[in-house]
Amino acid sequence: MAKYIFVTGGVVSSVGKGIAVASIGTLLKSRQIKVAAQKNDPYLNVDPGTLSPYQHGEVFVTQDGAETDLDLGHYERFIGIDLTKASSITTGQVYSSIIEQERKGIFLGGTIQVVPHVTNEIKRRIKQVAEVSGADVVIAEIGGTVGDIEGLPFLEAIRQMRRDEGRDNLLYVHVTFLPHIAATDELKTKPTQHSVNELRRIGIQPDVILCRSDREMPKEIRDKIALFCDVDSEAVIPLATSETIYEVPLLLEDAGLADFIVSHLGLKAESSDLDDWRRMVYRLKSPKELVKIGLVGKYVELKDAYYSIREALGHAALFHDREVQIDWIDSEELEGGHYDRLKKVQGIIVPGGFGYRGIGGMMEAATYARVHKVPYLGICLGMQVMVIEFARHVFNSSDPDSTEFNPTTLYPVIDLLPDQRIIADKGGTMRKGSYPCQLLPGSRAARSYEVVLVHERHRHRYEFNNQFRTRLQEEGLVYSGVSPDGLIVEMCEISDHPWMVGCQFHPEFRSRPNQPHPLFRGFIDAAKDVLIDESQAPLPLPQNT
Ligand code: GLN
Numbered sequence: 001m002a003k004y005i006f007v008t009g010g011v012v013s014s015v016g017k018g019i020a021v022a023s024i025g026t027l028l029k030s031r032q033i034k035v036a037a038q039k040n041d042p043y044l045n046v047d048p049g050t051l052s053p054y055q056h057g058e059v060f061v062t063q064d065g066a067e068t069d070l071d072l073g074h075y076e077r078f079i080g081i082d083l084t085k086a087s088s089i090t091t092g093q094v095y096s097s098i099i100e101q102e103r104k105g106i107f108l109g110g111t112i113q114v115v116p117h118v119t120n121e122i123k124r125r126i127k128q129v130a131e132v133s134g135a136d137v138v139i140a141e142i143g144g145t146v147g148d149i150e151g152l153p154f155l156e157a158i159r160q161m162r163r164d165e166g167r168d169n170l171l172y173v174h175v176t177f178l179p180h181i182a183a184t185d186e187l188k189t190k191p192t193q194h195s196v197n198e199l200r201r202i203g204i205q206p207d208v209i210l211c212r213s214d215r216e217m218p219k220e221i222r223d224k225i226a227l228f229c230d231v232d233s234e235a236v237i238p239l240a241t242s243e244t245i246y247e248v249p250l251l252l253e254d255a256g257l258a259d260f261i262v263s264h265l266g267l268k269a270e271s272s273d274l275d276d277w278r279r280m281v282y283r284l285k286s287p288k289e290l291v292k293i294g295l296v297g298k299y300v301e302l303k304d305a306y307y308s309i310r311e312a313l314g315h316a317a318l319f320h321d322r323e324v325q326i327d328w329i330d331s332e333e334l335e336g337g338h339y340d341r342l343k344k345v346q347g348i349i350v351p352g353g354f355g356y357r358g359i360g361g362m363m364e365a366a367t368y369a370r371v372h373k374v375p376y377l378g379i380c381l382g383m384q385v386m387v388i389e390f391a392r393h394v395f396n397s398s399d400p401d402s403t404e405f406n407p408t409t410l411y412p413v414i415d416l417l418p419d420q421r422i423i424a425d426k427g428g429t430m431r432k433g434s435y436p437c438q439l440l441p442g443s444r445a446a447r448s449y450e451v452v453l454v455h456e457r458h459r460h461r462y463e464f465n466n467q468f469r470t471r472l473q474e475e476g477l478v479y480s481g482v483s484p485d486g487l488i489v490e491m492c493e494i495s496d497h498p499w500m501v502g503c504q505f506h507p508e509f510r511s512r513p514n515q516p517h518p519l520f521r522g523f524i525d526a527a528k529d530v531l532i533d534e535s536q537a538p539l540p541l542p543q544n545t
Contacts, residue, residue, distance in 0.1 A: 002130035003265045004170040005139045006158045008204070010146045010195025011177040015212045016239070016248070018071035020175050021141045022078035023249040026277065027258035028137055029079055030249075031269035036135035037075040038087045038126065039068065041143040042150040046092035057304030061459045061509055062087070065433025071141065073308050077512050078249065086132045089125045091150060094118060114153050122157035123164065136267065146174075146198050159203045171264055174199060174206035175239075178213040178221070187213050189225050196229040207264060208235045208257065216240050235260055246513055247281050250274065280514050284318055291322040291528045294345035296365040298358035300328035309351050309379070312511035316520035320528055331361030342368050347375040347527030350382030352459070352506060356405045363389050375499040375526035377519065380460050383502025384414045387464060387477070387492065394475045404462050413472070415465040417488075431458045435483065437490040437505070443480030444501055445491050448522030453484070456505035463504065464489035499526035 005024060009017045018039075025035045041048075048056050049067030060073040068088035076083055098121055102112050129138045142158065144151045162170060176192040192211065199206060209231055211217055217238035226233040237255045242248060252258065253274060262269045293313055299305035310326060317324035329341050331350075342348065348369045350362050362382070366389035369376035378386040384402055391400035391413040399406075402414035416429065434455045439446040446452065469489065473479065481491025481503065494500040503519065511517035 001165075001169070002127075002135055003137050003267065004126070004130075004158075004161060004165060005137060005173060005261065005265075006161075006170065007139065007141045007173045007175060008146055008155065008199065008206075009142075009144070009175045010199065011191040013145050015175055015177045017141055017143075017175045018074045019078075019245050019248050020173070020210055020239070020252075021071070021139050022074040023252050024139055024173070024257070024261065025075060025079035025081075026249040027253055027272065027274075028139075028261070028267075028269075029081075030253075030272045030274050030277070031258065031262065031267075033262075033267055033269055034134065034136045035079055036081070036087065036129050036133035036138050037072075037079065037083065038089070038129045038138060038140045039071045039075075039143060040122070040126075040140060040154050041069055041088070041090040042148065042154055043090060043143075044092045044095070044150070045090055046096060047088070047090060053299045053305035054302055057302070058307045059459070060308065061432060061457045061506060063434040063455070063457055065457075067432065067459065069143070070304065070307050071143075073311070073509065074245075076509070077311060078246075080512055080515075084132055086125070086129045089122070091153070094121045094125070094153075097121060115156060118153045119157040119160060122154055123161055126157070126161070137265070146195055146202075152202070155199075155202045155204060168266060171208065171261060172199075172204055172206045173208040173210055175210045175212060178211050178217065180213065180215050187215060187217060187221055189221060189228065192225055193228045206231060208237060208260065210237045210239055210252075210257075212239045212241070214241045232260075244281065244284050246277075246284060250278060250281060276514055280318070283321075284513075288317075288321055288323040290325045291317050291320070291347070291524055292325045292327065292345045292532065293347045293349055293524075293527060294327045294329050294342055294365070295349050295351065296329045296331045296334065296362055297351050298331050298353055300330050303328065306351050308506075308508035308511070309349065311513075312508040312517050312520045313349070313524070315511045315513050315516035316524040317528075318513070319516045319521055320524050322524065322528055324524070329361075329365075331358035331365065334361035334364040337364055339364070339368055342374070344532055345374070346530035346532060347377070347523060349377045349523070350379065350385055351508075352380035352382065354381070354404075359385065359405055363392075366390075367393075369500060370494060370497060373498055375523055375530065376497075376501070377523040378500075378502035379508065380458075380504060380506055383492065383504050384462060384464075386494075386500065386502040387413050387472070390475075390477055390494065391468065391472060394472060402462055411468070413465050413468045414462045416461065417463055430461050431463075433457060435490075435505070437481040438484050438486075439491070440478065440480045440482075443478055443491075444493050444499055444522060445480035445503075445519070448501075448518040450518065454481075456490075456503070456507060457509050458505045460504065464492070499523065 058070045066085035178187040222236045225236045313324045362385045400411035401409040403412045476495040491503045507517045507519045
């Protein structure tokens with residue numbers, strides 16, 4: 001039977017609950033305990049798929065195609081597991097399924113209430129994670145902050161689970177924040193006390209209080225929190241802001257959190273093996289030469305929108321003993337050929353995206369990369385941009401386009417697949433989740449992956465249009481990855497270029513700190529030796545190239 005760790009947050013949001021969950025997972029896994037993780041988001045949206053990146057950051061895609069919160073990315077990267085749909089729930093999902101059942105008459109005319117119907121559905125979905133994963137321990141994070149109105153049903157559900165599962169089989173971790181008062185140079189515990197009181201009012205007494213702060217926490221503060229909040233002193237865990245998020249598991253390990261959890265839950269555990277992780281963090285923190293990458297996108301002021309890409313670049317750079325420095329370039333800034341910032345980077349990455357805004361600038365970035373032979377990695381939209389740009393050059397016309405941006409183009413090099421057009425409902429046509437991709441031996445893609453068949457995660461609607469396959473191939477576009485039936489172009493590259501590779505999928509979701517993704521590794525490998533000569537004016541670009 002699985003055991004549960006519930007992680008709630010108090011005092012302020014953005015206090016690092018997701019990293020805490022991921023780190024606890026790392027520590028338990030290092031003791032050979034099988035772990036799964038789940039994010040419970042109390043908002044009413046059914047999933048983050050349609051939420052604006054401005055409000056919600058990146059949409060993380062699981063291998064089974066769920067569009068989820070970016071915290072799942074932390075869980076996967078830290079714990080080194082692939083999660084499923086079951087690991088992401090929202091109030092929207094919970095209510096939709098209850099209302100659907102109600103409409104079918106499944107409740108036989110009973111009155112549907114938050115308790116027990118909503119709470120039962122939440123509990124069912126939490127337990128489902130244990131079932132589908134077969135994990136020994138499920139770590140479930142409750143989004144938001146204690147005291148939020150919409151979070152109440154979730155807190156009530158996890159409170160009830162103490163009775164359902166037995167109090168020895170679950171553990172409540174509350175993550176709070178200790179503000180620092182400069183005038184007296186002290187960390188304050190009062191907000192933590194209030195937040196714990198609020199949690200108790202709902203019926204939950206935390207077993208562990210994880211105290212995030214920007215300064216080291218002195219022992220007397222630890223004792224004070226233990227006394228006022230009625231937890232063991234060793235269960236008040238300090239978590240001072242660290243240089244890198246990957247250090248958090250080590251800080252929690254050294255503070256004794258995992259040992260406390262193992263003994264509290266009576267888990268069968270091996271001794272912890274964090275040697276590789278420690279080495280990785282040590283290398284991460286040591287000074288390294290920079291590799292400068294320009295990321296050209298439309299949400300660059302909000303770096304969370306490209307969270308997994310940023311991490312994947314960092315993992316790959318570390319592999320090559322470099323530190324990545326990303327220049328976040330707003331694609332609209334490049335429109336009209338303002339290449340100055342591109343001159344100062346060793347590689348260009350164009351990430352995924354939807355809609356027309358900023359496409360012109362991405363196109364300029366692809367032209368610049370192609371003509372100046374700068375390493376380029378195009379992800380999803382970034383591959384489509386690369387194909388369109390190449391076609392404009394080949395046909396010597398500015399008309400080639402994606403039908404997403406120009407439905408009447410004479411050269412729809414990126415288009416919906418024929419059977420997709422029939423489905424009017426936009427949401428229904430998206431290709432999501434993991435699909436196989438066969439690599440072309442000898443291509444840059446195959447050389448990076450070092451295997452011939454890979455499975456990568458998708459989230460897009462448009463595809464490379466096969467009508468143009470032969471013509472573009474004749475001109476030097478190489479289809480380095482195709483679906484095993486040969487029908488869908490999944491990857492392409494420019495033959496006459498050191499490293500210009502596009503992929504229709506999102507490799508960033510599979511990168512791990514100790515296992516960088518092969519494509520990012522290949523990209524950084526090509527970029528790291530590019531010499532930047534800022535004094536040199538960029539070569540004039542021919543019209544329509
Ligand atoms: N907008 C493009 C499509 O729908 C690309 C999507 C993406 O980059 N994720 O196909």
